[in-house]
Amino acid sequence: MRDDWKQLVLIAYVITTSVLLLTGASGHLIGPESTTAGHLVSFSNTTGTMQDSGTALSNLVITNPAIAQAIVQAVNTNFSVSGSGTGVADFSGMPQFKLPVVPGYAASASGEIGHDSTNHNWHVWQNAADNFMALFPTATPPTSGDVAGFLETGNTWTLEDLGAPIGLANANNWTAEQTFSKSPTGSAPGTLFSGTPTTSSLYYPVVYINGGGTNPTWFAESPMLAINTPSSYNTGASAFQVAANGTSVFTVTSGGSVVAGGSIQTGGSKQFQFGNNANFSGALGVISVGTGQTQGTGGSLVATAYESGGTKFTASGCSNSTTVGGATAGQFASGTTGTCTVVITMNGATGFTASNGWACRANDLTTPSNLISQTGSTTTTCTIQGTTVSGDTINFSAIAY
Numbered sequence: 339m340r341d342d343w344k345q346l347v348l349i350a351y352v353i354t355t356s357v358l359l360l361t362g363a364s365g366h367l368i369g370p371e372s373t374t375a376g377h378l379v380s381f382s383n384t385t386g387t388m389q390d391s392g393t394a395l396s397n398l399v400i401t402n403p404a405i406a407q408a409i410v411q412a413v414n415t416n417f418s419v420s421g422s423g424t425g426v427a428d429f430s431g432m433p434q435f436k437l438p439v440v441p442g443y444a445a446s447a448s449g450e451i452g453h454d455s456t457n458h459n460w461h462v463w464q465n466a467a468d469n470f471m472a473l474f475p476t477a478t479p480p481t482s483g484d485v486a487g488f489l490e491t492g493n494t495w496t497l498e499d500l501g502a503p504i505g506l507a508n509a510n511n512w513t514a515e516q517t518f519s520k521s522p523t524g525s526a527p528g529t530l531f532s533g534t535p536t537t538s539s540l541y542y543p544v545v546y547i548n549g550g551g552t553n554p555t556w557f558a559e560s561p562m563l564a565i566n567t568p569s570s571y572n573t574g575a576s577a578f579q580v581a582a583n584g585t586s587v588f589t590v591t592s593g594g595s596v597v598a599g600g601s602i603q604t605g606g607s608k609q610f611q612f613g614n615n616a617n618f619s620g621a622l623g624v625i626s627v628g629t630g631q632t633q634g635t636g637g638s639l640v641a642t643a644y645e646s647g648g649t650k651f652t653a654s655g656c657s658n659s660t661t662v663g664g665a666t667a668g669q670f671a672s673g674t675t676g677t678c679t680v681v682i683t684m685n686g687a688t689g690f691t692a693s694n695g696w697a698c699r700a701n702d703l704t705t706p707s708n709l710i711s712q713t714g715s716t717t718t719t720c721t722i723q724g725t726t727v728s729g730d731t732i733n734f735s736a737i738a739y
Contacts, residue, residue: 444468457493472497646735649686656680656726665690669703669733672726679713679723684736689718692738696720704730 380391438452445463460471480499578590587599646664657673665685698720700710710724
């Protein structure tokens with residue numbers, strides 16, 4: 339055999355590690371050692387010659403390499419494995435599959451995925467952009483149904499378990515107080531937690547929002563919802579506020595004042611209570627002032643002045659005219675010289691019904707020496723009588739009892 343052929347065969351042997359894939363007929367291709375057409379030619383490392391292997395090419399079975407294989411790709415050149423049809427590159431039998439791990443890796447085209455070994459982030463190309471893939475460690479898996487959050491540690495992005503959602507379907511999983519990452523003022527964080535009894539008679543509210551101030555002492559009648567505003571909160575700020583279409587309609591100031599943009603109403607015999615001194619209650623159209631926390635009429639009402647409102651009274655008798663005033667107080671002009679009687683109906687012709695009757699007092703402003711006295715009462719009227727001069731002005735006031 340020629341030396342250059344031996345060199346070629348040796349190179350081929352090294353590449354295939356076992357069988358040289360060359361065939362030939364007697365006296366053809368390589369040498370007389372290959373005597374059967376279609377047989378493979380093998381190299382004998384004992385004799386150093388080529389010989390007929392006795393195996394046809396059609397019977398050759400190629401197995402996986404018995405030793406680890408490494409492909410070293412030159413820098414800045416591409417390596418492609420292409421295919422066609424519906425074939426699948428199946429790696430399911432491999433115990434491990436490793437993707438690119440490169441310092442500063444970033445995906446730049448569709449199908450690219452790799453790991454940035456500097457910042458420890460996975461990158462994948464999606465929607466014409468390089469994207470992070472945030473993962474969580476298998477050592478600390480999240481709880482099913484919890485809220486997921488994004489956590490950046492250094493330059494590494496991961497997922498973290500933020501606990502059960504508040505106020506949603508899994509709210510019953512909320513077993514510990516929740517701390518806000520930042521309060522609305524941007525200072526100390528606030529807390530939100532579900533209350534538990536501290537003693538047999540003192541309880542926390544069911545839900546308590548604490549802006550960072552000192553916890554108050556809760557009474558046995560603790561509310562379902564409590565808001566604690568710290569003394570360091572903005573001056574004049576409200577502890578609670580309700581707005582409609584951007585406009586405040588109900589506010590509880592940090593000083594305890596209640597400011598309503600509309601009316602405050604109660605239904606039926608419900609009451610308004612003010613501290614431990616008095617409460618307002620009563621049926622429709624009636625205000626009762628009680629004492630302490632007891633609904634009733636045992637309290638007092640103190641004000642600078644009281645003005646009679648409602649529908650103006652009506653009067654009959656003494657040929658009266660020119661009536662002015664409110665429902666239970668006012669004045670009229672007498673049209674009689676001499677003794678006459680006037681029946682006054684409270685709150686106009688429809689009347690206002692007192693529990694028992696009316697106590698009335700009246701004066702003749704034009705002729706003070708003429709005395710006017712009450713002579714009768716019903717639940718809607720009072721009757722006065724006296725001596726007048728035609729044109730005298732008579733005033734009166736009435737209190738229901």
